[in-house]
Amino acid sequence: MSDDTPARLSRRALLARAAAVGAGAIIPIDLLRGPIAEARAQGARPLADAPETLTQNEAATLEAVCARLIPTDANGPGATEARAARYIDRALGGALSASRDAYRANLAALDTFARASKGAAFDQISVADQDTVLRDVEAGIPAGFTPGAAAFFNLVLAHTLEGTFSDPYYGGNADFVGWDLLGYPGVRLAVSGGEQRMDRKPARVRRSAYDHAMFAKKRPARARNDARRPHKPFA
Amino acid sequence: MHGGRTSRSREPIVATELKKRDVVIIGLGAAGGVAALPLARAGLDVVGLEAGTWLNVDDFAPDELSNNVRGWPQAVQKANREIPTQRPTASSPYSPRLAVHPTMNGVGGTTLHYWGQSWRLNPWDFKVMSETRRRYGASRIPRGSTVEDWPFGLDELEPYYDVVEREIGVSGKAGNISGRIDRGGNIFEGPRRREYPMPALRGTEFTEIMAGAARKLGWHAFPGPAAIASETYDGRAACAYHGFCARGGCHIRAKSSTAVTTIPKAQQTKRLEVVTEATVTRLDVDGNGRVSGVTYLKGGTEYFQPASVVLLASYTYENVRLLLLSRSSAYPNGLSNNHGQVGRHYFSHCQTAAVTALFPRDLNNWYGLPAQGVAVDNWADDNFDHAGLDFIGGGNLWVYSDRRPIAAANMNTFGRVPRWGSAWKAFVRENADRWNTAYLQKTTLPYEDNYLDLDPEVKDPLGMPVIRMTADYKENEHRIAAFIQDRMTEWYTAAGAVTVQRAPVGTMAPSTHAYGGTRMGDNVETNVVDRWGFSHEAPNLGILGASVMGTSGARNPTLTAQALAWRTADYLVKNWRNLS
Numbered sequence: 097m098s099d100d101t102p103a104r105l106s107r108r109a110l111l112a113r114a115a116a117v118g119a120g121a122i123i124p125i126d127l128l129r130g131p132i133a134e135a136r137a138q139g140a141r142p143l144a145d146a147p148e149t150l151t152q153n154e155a156a157t158l159e160a161v162c163a164r165l166i167p168t169d170a171n172g173p174g175a176t177e178a179r180a181a182r183y184i185d186r187a188l189g190g191a192l193s194a195s196r197d198a199y200r201a202n203l204a205a206l207d208t209f210a211r212a213s214k215g216a217a218f219d220q221i222s223v224a225d226q227d228t229v230l231r232d233v234e235a236g237i238p239a240g241f242t243p244g245a246a247a248f249f250n251l252v253l254a255h256t257l258e259g260t261f262s263d264p265y266y267g268g269n270a271d272f273v274g275w276d277l278l279g280y281p282g283v284r285l286a287v288s289g290g291e292q293r294m295d296r297k298p299a300r301v302r303r304s305a306y307d308h309a310m311f312a313k314k315r316p317a318r319a320r321n322d323a324r325r326p327h328k329p330f331a
Numbered sequence: 332m333h334g335g336r337t338s339r340s341r342e343p344i345v346a347t348e349l350k351k352r353d354v355v356i357i358g359l360g361a362a363g364g365v366a367a368l369p370l371a372r373a374g375l376d377v378v379g380l381e382a383g384t385w386l387n388v389d390d391f392a393p394d395e396l397s398n399n400v401r402g403w404p405q406a407v408q409k410a411n412r413e414i415p416t417q418r419p420t421a422s423s424p425y426s427p428r429l430a431v432h433p434t435m436n437g438v439g440g441t442t443l444h445y446w447g448q449s450w451r452l453n454p455w456d457f458k459v460m461s462e463t464r465r466r467y468g469a470s471r472i473p474r475g476s477t478v479e480d481w482p483f484g485l486d487e488l489e490p491y492y493d494v495v496e497r498e499i500g501v502s503g504k505a506g507n508i509s510g511r512i513d514r515g516g517n518i519f520e521g522p523r524r525r526e527y528p529m530p531a532l533r534g535t536e537f538t539e540i541m542a543g544a545a546r547k548l549g550w551h552a553f554p555g556p557a558a559i560a561s562e563t564y565d566g567r568a569a570c571a572y573h574g575f576c577a578r579g580g581c582h583i584r585a586k587s588s589t590a591v592t593t594i595p596k597a598q599q600t601k602r603l604e605v606v607t608e609a610t611v612t613r614l615d616v617d618g619n620g621r622v623s624g625v626t627y628l629k630g631g632t633e634y635f636q637p638a639s640v641v642l643l644a645s646y647t648y649e650n651v652r653l654l655l656l657s658r659s660s661a662y663p664n665g666l667s668n669n670h671g672q673v674g675r676h677y678f679s680h681c682q683t684a685a686v687t688a689l690f691p692r693d694l695n696n697w698y699g700l701p702a703q704g705v706a707v708d709n710w711a712d713d714n715f716d717h718a719g720l721d722f723i724g725g726g727n728l729w730v731y732s733d734r735r736p737i738a739a740a741n742m743n744t745f746g747r748v749p750r751w752g753s754a755w756k757a758f759v760r761e762n763a764d765r766w767n768t769a770y771l772q773k774t775t776l777p778y779e780d781n782y783l784d785l786d787p788e789v790k791d792p793l794g795m796p797v798i799r800m801t802a803d804y805k806e807n808e809h810r811i812a813a814f815i816q817d818r819m820t821e822w823y824t825a826a827g828a829v830t831v832q833r834a835p836v837g838t839m840a841p842s843t844h845a846y847g848g849t850r851m852g853d854n855v856e857t858n859v860v861d862r863w864g865f866s867h868e869a870p871n872l873g874i875l876g877a878s879v880m881g882t883s884g885a886r887n888p889t890l891t892a893q894a895l896a897w898r899t900a901d902y903l904v905k906n907w908r909n910l911s
Contacts, residue, residue, distance in 0.1 A: 165751040171760050191401055227752065234750075253751060261736040262396040277756070278763035280697055280736045283393050285582065286571035287698040292535040292732065294695045310582065311392035 145182060149189035149196065153217075154203045158184060158252075160219035161206070164226050165256045173273040180259030183268030187255070190317050195251060202248040205240040206233065213238075265304045266318055272302050283308075346626060346633040352378045353911065354903070355625050355638040357611050357653070360440020362875035363644030364589025365495060365893045366900040371602035373904040378636060379594075380609040380627055382409040382645075383436030386443060386590070391580035395735040398444070398579045402431035409436045409610055412791045415648050415841045419803035420780065426838060433843045434646050438605060439590025441646075441843060442558070442889070443580045446701040447587065448729075449501045449558040450886035451492050451894075454521040455712040457481040459776075459882050462713060463723050471723055473807040476776045477676050479881055482853045482862035485521040491894035491901070493524055496556075498596070498897075499587040500564040501890070503527040503556030516553050519708045529561045532570060535732045537694045537767075538705040544826035550709045555729060557702035558587035558890070567591060576700035577733055609634075612793065613657045614641055614872070620661035622872045628793075639911035640903060644875035644896065647677075647845035648798045651783045651878065654849070654859075656795055667866040672859045673849060674784050676777035680844030680883050681804055684812035684836045686769050686819040687743045688828035693764040696734040701770070704731025710818045711885040712774065722807045724774025726815035727885040728822060730767060739763040745832055769819050772844075773811045775804070775883045781839070783848050802839045812836045844877070844888055851879040851895075864899030871910055873899050 147155035159181045166175035175181070188196045206229070210218040213232075214225040221229070232238055236246035259268030261275065263283070269275060275282060282301030284291075285308060291298040306315045354370055356363040359381040370377045402411070410432035418425045434441040455462055460480045463471050472478065495501075505526045506516030531554035534542070545552035559576075562569045568583040576586065584591045597603040609627045615635065617623040624637035643650050654673045655665035665673055707728040708714060717723055740759055743766060748754040781802035789797050804812075816833045823831050852858030855867045860879055866872040875896040877888040884891075903910055 166756055167753050169753045169756065171753070171756050174756065230751075257740050258396060258400060258737060261740045262400075263394050265394075266396060274740075275736055277760055278736055278739050279693070279760075280739065280763070284573055284698070285393070287573050289533055289535075292537075292572065292695060292698055294536045294693065297693070297695060298697075305392040305394045308392075310389050311394075314389055314392070316394075316397055 147185045150185050150199065150203075153207075154199065155181065155185060156219045157203045157207055157217070158199070160226065161230065161252055162256045162259070164223060164230055165253055166260055167223075172277060175256050175260050177270060178260040178268050178274045179270040180256045180268045183259030183262070183266050184252075184255045186267045186318055187258075192255065195255075198242065198248060198251060201242045202245075205238070205242070205245075205248075208240055209233070209238040263304050263306070265306045265315065272300075276300070346635040348635045348637065351624075351637040351639070352376050353638065354378075354640045354642060355380060355636050356642045356644055357614075357625060358382070358440065358643075358645035358649070359438050359589065359594060359605060360434075360644065360646065361442045361445075361589060361889050362892050362896040363642065364439060364442070364594045365499070366642055366644065366875055366896040367597040367603050368498060368593040369897060369900040369904060371597040371600040373907075374602060375904070375907070377597070377602055378604045378606060378638070380611055380625065380636070381436070381438050381605060381607050382610050383438065383440075384607045385438045386580060388580075388582045388584060391575075391582045393573060393575035393579065393582070395575070395737050398575060399577065399735065400737060408432070410434055410649075413649065413652070413797050415783070415798040415800045416786045416789050417800040417802075417838075417840060419801075419838045421801050426840070429841055433841050433845070437590070438594060438607060439588040442586075442588040443590055444578045445843070445889065446577060446887070447558040448702050448887040449496070449503070449556045449890040450884075451520060451523070451556075452485065452488075452882075452884040452886070452891050453519055453708075453712045453714070454485045455714075456882050456884040457484045457488075459723070466713065467717060467723070471717075473723070473776060473778075473805060475778045475780065475805065476807070477779055477857070478776050479850075479852055479854070479857065481881060482851065488891070488894050488898065489521070489523060491898040492890065495890060495893045495897050497528050499558055499589065499592040499893070500529065500560050500567070501527055501556055501558050501587065502529040502532055502561035504531045504554055506553065514551070517706065517708050518551050518553075519711065519714045527556060529564055531555075532557055532559060532561050532700075532703045533572075534705065535695075535699060535703065537696060537732055538703070538730065541730045541822070541826050542705045545705070545707050545822060548821060548825050550707045550822070552705050552707055555702065555704060555706045556890075559700070559702055560585045560587065565592070570700070572699050572703060574698040574700065574733065574735060576702070610793075611645070611653060612795065614643070614653060614666050616657070616659040616661050616666065616869070618661075620869060622666070622869050640871045640873065642873040642875055642899070642903075646876055647848050647878040648783065648841065650874060650876060651677075651848040652785065652796075652798050655785050662868070667849075667859055667868045667872060669868055670856055670859075672857060674782050676847040676850045676857075676881060677781050677783045677800070677802055678775045678777050678846050678883065679802070679839050679842035680846070680888070681773040681775045681808045681812060681836070681839075682771065682842070682844065683834060684773075684816055685771060685834040686816050686823065686831055687834070688767050688769075688823035688826075688831045689745055689762060690765045690767070690827060691829050694732075694767060696732045696764060696767065699732030701731050701733050703733070704729055704770075707818075707822065708885075710815060720810075720814070722810035722814070724776070724807070724811055725885060726771050726773035726811060726818075728815070728819055729770040729772070730822075731770065734764065742766050743768075743832055745830055767823075769823070771812075771815050771819060772885050772887070773808065773815055774885055775808055775846075777847050777850075777881065778805055800839070800841060804836055804839055809836055844883065846877045846880045846883055846888065849874045849878040850881045852881065863902040864895060865902075865910065873903060875899060
């Protein structure tokens with residue numbers, strides 16, 4: 097994907113329709129024939145789930161940010177395919193709930209800045225413009241962010257890396273695309289001396305830690321309404 | 332009700348008074364969890380109060396997000412409500428507080444998820460003052476340092492190192508057995524009576540390459556000691572090298588945490604009762620200035636646990652805090668603080684100023700553990716001539732195999748690419764498995780103006796002040812750091828690294844290697860506990876942990892804290908009539 101690619105297909109429309117259908121509901125045929133099919137035909141990412149924590153607009157903006165932080169390009173899938181934004185959305189309702197307000201305020205600030213500097217919402221501008229905007233945010237240049245643009249950039253970058261490279265159990269690193277990008281051979285419960293040699297890499301294991309029976313019972317919570325053991329670092 | 336107790340709150344609190352015990356231990360972690368065993372074996376009636384809960388093998392999933400990013404969410408985390416505030420000097424602004432406390436709560440404490448490196452200190456570490464004077468002159472003691480010799484030498488502690496290495500299970504290779512040097516181990520270590528109970532953890536191809544490079548430089552490379560079973564030991568499995576040991580509990584009990592070693596052994600004697608989720612709020616004192624027991628909260632109820640002897644083993648920050656919070660007419664400035672020494676001589680180990688190298692090929696460091704590595708001790712302590720140098724002490728160089736994906740993606744990019752975008756992605760795709768960061772532990776000294784006290788404003792949810800750390804590294808630490816970074820750069824370069832990057836020293840922060848605050852020594856004016864670990868002021872109060880240590884050495888403190896804990900407990904058993 098070169099930097100002068102036209103703006104990606106609007107995520108807002110797709111997400112709005114997904115929400116209208118409802119998470120987990122059967123997707124109507126016409127939707128499959130419509131924008132999703134087009135999007136797939138053009139190599140865009142699959143339709144996201146309706147957001148669990150963020151609003152439609154926030155989720156669309158976040159999807160667009162993640163897509164630029166770890167782009168889909170000649171080196172393969174990126175944060176989009178890993179579904180890093182889904183990870184963040186879920187976690188903001190659970191373990192990362194302390195950051196929910198920061199996302200609310202600063203995704204809005206990002207859109208405001210994109211409109212002011214590039215004339216449209218962040219997810220509507222070209223990827224080249226998106227990169228310019230993000231570089232400015234990283235450098236702490238635009239006002240209107242809380243506590244500051246650079247701090248928000250660092251927060252989203254950290255969470256995007258978590259969403260791309262953490263155990264798929266949490267909703268990101270879908271199909272292990274993050275681990276494949278790094279060449280990480282996967283979670284093993286025991287490793288032999290031969291598997292620590294440099295000359296031959298161990299075979300890739302595609303398994304979540306929580307696919308192992310001994311850890312299945314005590315899976316940590318993933319989101320707000322997760323019935324599993326609550327995350328309680330400060331309990 | 333207990334007569335000498337005064338309540339903190341306006342309303343008198345009616346605590347439930349429990350049956351008097353021989354010994355109450357505050358904190359069942361690295362130190363308290365070890366001390367329980369000799370006491371219970373001697374037949375004393377012991378109760379251990381632990382803020383956390385029991386954790387089991389099925390709590391320890393190989394999950395980087397949970398273990399390394401989100402700060403150990405598996406357990407009750409009292410510590411996270413008490414994170415110290417920090418500032419470099421008394422006149423500087425406060426630094427940001429850490430997001431997560433460096434240690435954790437749970438039966439076994441931080442030994443549940445620590446790296447397990449289990450070094451003995453070198454002989455010099457006990458004699459920094461006298462050895463520096465003898466070899467280089469008194470002027471070489473850094474200005475403002477309050478360093479003292481320990482009240483005894485390595486030879487006094489050796490039997491206790493030996494017993495702890497066997498009771499918990501330490502793997503390693505001896506370098507000096509009764510004066511006979513074995514080049515397979517650390518040739519700079521002091522004499523030990525015998526070999527480690529288990530062979531060292533295995534090396535990897537990468538650590539072998541690093542060992543070869545060290546030898547090419549004329550340095551001595553050897554495997555480090557670890558409280559991790561390298562073979563079946565005491566019915567526990569050998570290490571599986573799966574890569575989730577750093578801040579991860581062991582799913583097969585190979586890590587020799589006190590939770591799976593000394594604490595269950597003590598329970599088997601039927602003389603140790605473990606009370607979990609117990610938050611100690613104060614140590615109580617009678618009219619004679621003796622400790623009468625401990626007040627704690629559990630499940631919304633306040634209890635008073637009377638005891639003949641109290642052992643305070645809650646880690647450096649909480650040891651100091653509980654003493655300072657335990658004010659009474661006999662100790663108006665805090666328990667055992669009538670000489671103003673509680674909180675003094677504080678320092679946290681200089682482990683910053685790391686060196687990261689980039690290699691031209693994949694290292695396959697995806698598995699292993701921080702304790703699976705190779706050490707060089709040539710530049711530690713006084714193992715080299717300091718005559719032409721402008722510092723004392725040095726650092727231990729440690730290179731190991733350990734890598735997980737989120738950390739790999741957060742790798743140092745050596746200034747070659749931005750932190751994100753396609754260029755970054757291409758860089759990490761190529762280099763995620765080509766970098767290595769050395770662990771460089773360096774001599775850190777106590778100074779007059781580095782100390783712990785109670786924060787005047789910040790309180791925990793119970794309304795009790797948290798610890799305030801006023802401390803920073805001084806010139807000696809900065810000079811060691813630069814010198815050690817030079818040595819590490821030489822080592823990586825000799826092993827074929829294409830580039831290295833040095834991290835800054837930064838400022839001193841709350842740490843898993845926190846020393847002092849209740850220093851051990853013969854001089855009542857400058858130390859809180861005597862040479863046996865008992866208070867100079869309150870004779871039936873013992874203090875356990877690295878808070879009694881007056882020097883850091885250049886290596887992990889846990890085994891030394893455990894050997895000292897066993898020694899204090901052993902002394903208590905042998906002198907029960909006098910102390911109780």
